[in-house]
Amino acid sequence: MEKPVKILIAKPGLDGHDRGAKVIAQALRDAGMEVIYSGLHKTVEQILEMAIEEDVQVIGLSIMTGAHIPITKKVIEKMRERGIEDKLVFVGGVIPAKDIPVLMEMGVAGVFPGGVSLRETIKAIKEKVSVR
Amino acid sequence: MAVARYIKDEKDQILDVILESGIHVKPVYTPKDLDRIGFDYEKDLADPGNYPYTRGIHPLGYRSRAWTTRQYTGFGTPEETNERFKLMIAHGQTGLNVAFDLPTQMGYDSDHPMAEGEVGRVGMAVDTLRDFEIAFKDIRMDKIGVGLTINAVATIILAMYQAVAEKYGFDAKTISATPQNDILKEMIGRGAWIFPVEPAIKLVGDTIEYSMSVMPRTNPVSVCGYHIRESGATPAQEIAYAILIANAYIDNVLSRGHDIDAFVGRFSFNLNVFGNMWEQIAKFRAARKLWARNLKERYNVKNPQNLFLRGLFGGGGYGLTKAQPENNIMRGAYYALVAALSGAQTTALCSYDEAYTIPTPRSAILSLRTLQLLMDEMGLRDTVDPLAGSYFIETLTKEMEKKIEEEMEKIIEYGGIVKAVSSGYIQRLVAKQAYEIEKGLESGELLKVGVNIYTDNEGAMEVELHEYNYASAEKQIKALKEVKRERSEREVVRTLRELEDAVKKDKNVMPYLVECCKAYATLGEMTDVFRQVYGEFREPPLF
Numbered sequence: 001m002e003k004p005v006k007i008l009i010a011k012p013g014l015d016g017h018d019r020g021a022k023v024i025a026q027a028l029r030d031a032g033m034e035v036i037y038s039g040l041h042k043t044v045e046q047i048l049e050m051a052i053e054e055d056v057q058v059i060g061l062s063i064m065t066g067a068h069i070p071i072t073k074k075v076i077e078k079m080r081e082r083g084i085e086d087k088l089v090f091v092g093g094v095i096p097a098k099d100i101p102v103l104m105e106m107g108v109a110g111v112f113p114g115g116v117s118l119r120e121t122i123k124a125i126k127e128k129v130s131v132r
Numbered sequence: 133m134a135v136a137r138y139i140k141d142e143k144d145q146i147l148d149v150i151l152e153s154g155i156h157v158k159p160v161y162t163p164k165d166l167d168r169i170g171f172d173y174e175k176d177l178a179d180p181g182n183y184p185y186t187r188g189i190h191p192l193g194y195r196s197r198a199w200t201t202r203q204y205t206g207f208g209t210p211e212e213t214n215e216r217f218k219l220m221i222a223h224g225q226t227g228l229n230v231a232f233d234l235p236t237q238m239g240y241d242s243d244h245p246m247a248e249g250e251v252g253r254v255g256m257a258v259d260t261l262r263d264f265e266i267a268f269k270d271i272r273m274d275k276i277g278v279g280l281t282i283n284a285v286a287t288i289i290l291a292m293y294q295a296v297a298e299k300y301g302f303d304a305k306t307i308s309a310t311p312q313n314d315i316l317k318e319m320i321g322r323g324a325w326i327f328p329v330e331p332a333i334k335l336v337g338d339t340i341e342y343s344m345s346v347m348p349r350t351n352p353v354s355v356c357g358y359h360i361r362e363s364g365a366t367p368a369q370e371i372a373y374a375i376l377i378a379n380a381y382i383d384n385v386l387s388r389g390h391d392i393d394a395f396v397g398r399f400s401f402n403l404n405v406f407g408n409m410w411e412q413i414a415k416f417r418a419a420r421k422l423w424a425r426n427l428k429e430r431y432n433v434k435n436p437q438n439l440f441l442r443g444l445f446g447g448g449g450y451g452l453t454k455a456q457p458e459n460n461i462m463r464g465a466y467y468a469l470v471a472a473l474s475g476a477q478t479t480a481l482c483s484y485d486e487a488y489t490i491p492t493p494r495s496a497i498l499s500l501r502t503l504q505l506l507m508d509e510m511g512l513r514d515t516v517d518p519l520a521g522s523y524f525i526e527t528l529t530k531e532m533e534k535k536i537e538e539e540m541e542k543i544i545e546y547g548g549i550v551k552a553v554s555s556g557y558i559q560r561l562v563a564k565q566a567y568e569i570e571k572g573l574e575s576g577e578l579l580k581v582g583v584n585i586y587t588d589n590e591g592a593m594e595v596e597l598h599e600y601n602y603a604s605a606e607k608q609i610k611a612l613k614e615v616k617r618e619r620s621e622r623e624v625v626r627t628l629r630e631l632e633d634a635v636k637k638d639k640n641v642m643p644y645l646v647e648c649c650k651a652y653a654t655l656g657e658m659t660d661v662f663r664q665v666y667g668e669f670r671e672p673p674l675f
Contacts, residue, residue: 019363022674043246066490115455118571
């Protein structure tokens, strides 16, 4: 049997809008992944701590405030510092189309702005993990 | 998002309609339905302005006064927000509703590491009284009601509002603030909580107790079914949980020995308009009736005016889509119609571009115009509760009433609202329902225009994005440093120490906070006093 994908769904920063994060967490779990949900108001450091401790392959960041660029940048930088850049990072939330290439350039594995279906999200995560 | 389940045959004929709250809609309603539900005009409706207020709280409804329009406004620095306030007022808006940035909502100063990247982003940044002095400059605080969308630190912001009013020469007795101040719903949805459940409820109680004597025109709590619904609750659950949450705040104030008639009349509600329109209209009518009955029968409220469910019915955020954004303009118009047909006292609409951005001035004014059109052009002020007597609406209102009561009963059986929120029972329930809705949209069982039907996006409009201004954040931090340099440290230390003492001794914190604000203590300094004594809420697990 293939080992299930282990993923951390994380809410970085002060934003408390968690409907999307909780929906995707349930969907990924139903798709056979092992899902850890961070809860709200986590610092980037706390999220990376969790990712290391739980030994996840994937980190999914849910950001609704518009601060996705500074937060993601910080996540990627700190991951390099800690030598865990092998983990895949996905970003979901209120993400304008023009910011998607900026995030991809930073090194994220995929971006899911509002409106992307659960099916597409699951498929994209599975594909990226299997390539790895 | 999608609003009802439709069972159809192979010819696309509808065989059954199941509303979110679980009610089946029949193809035709007749007087027999009213007989079946035991409809009694005097008992179930009564004339507008009469108990149980199903038809509305005023005898003349919008004839005596159109609704208050209160678009959610605020971003960047207090200067920028003040400018936007004045723009909205110049366009005929009759109330204000202040959006605060996340650091403010979470009790952090703009220079705190947790505030990085968020200063002034989703609302106005507030650090000290100086910011309120700028934001409310030239605003007639004795004339215009001001909603303050703040919860965990509502005590501090309300104290600051009093302090700025007094500074500008307005008597606290004349000002009318409506802090949102509903912390239990933050723990269910929206997530801007800080302190644990018990002290958080105590702080809500403090604002209610304090307003009674000091700011009698202020509405110290706006109970929000709205965000609970946005998180995945059904319309029946939205009302059920809102009433139970309101009761938790009432119980806190009653435990201090106050008479219910002295404060409950200032409660207000913030409820959601999105969904199947008939179900929402029935929901609002049933909610007015149940709230009045709850107060009369459970709490023995005597003054009829204190039985009113005064509501902001609006928003509709979850109903809006990113796909084909112009459709949201039409959705907003229908949502506004629902609010008007339901007798909202106050209203506000989510703007069509909110799935993309903070509303631009153009989109905010478009929402305001949508609301104004109904009142001034379409005849919604003509007569009160125009749908009353409809076989369908009256049957549905009665069925909604029953569904809401069932949902309340479930929570009471579980052990009450405080337990249901502390343990995460409600959070898990609404998250599961939210997931079921997404699955329904994906399978096509639930329909959403532009999302899973009529999805051709060609030629869809480009949404103009509100650009975050990094310079505003720097300016805000600089202004904070300046205030800190100019203020009397001794006064700050003294007032904060007195606040700490009051918190530890479980006194009403409001008068102490007003003193701290007047000494230009920062929001973060005041919040830290609470954090140290109370600790923080521990979020219950999702799985």
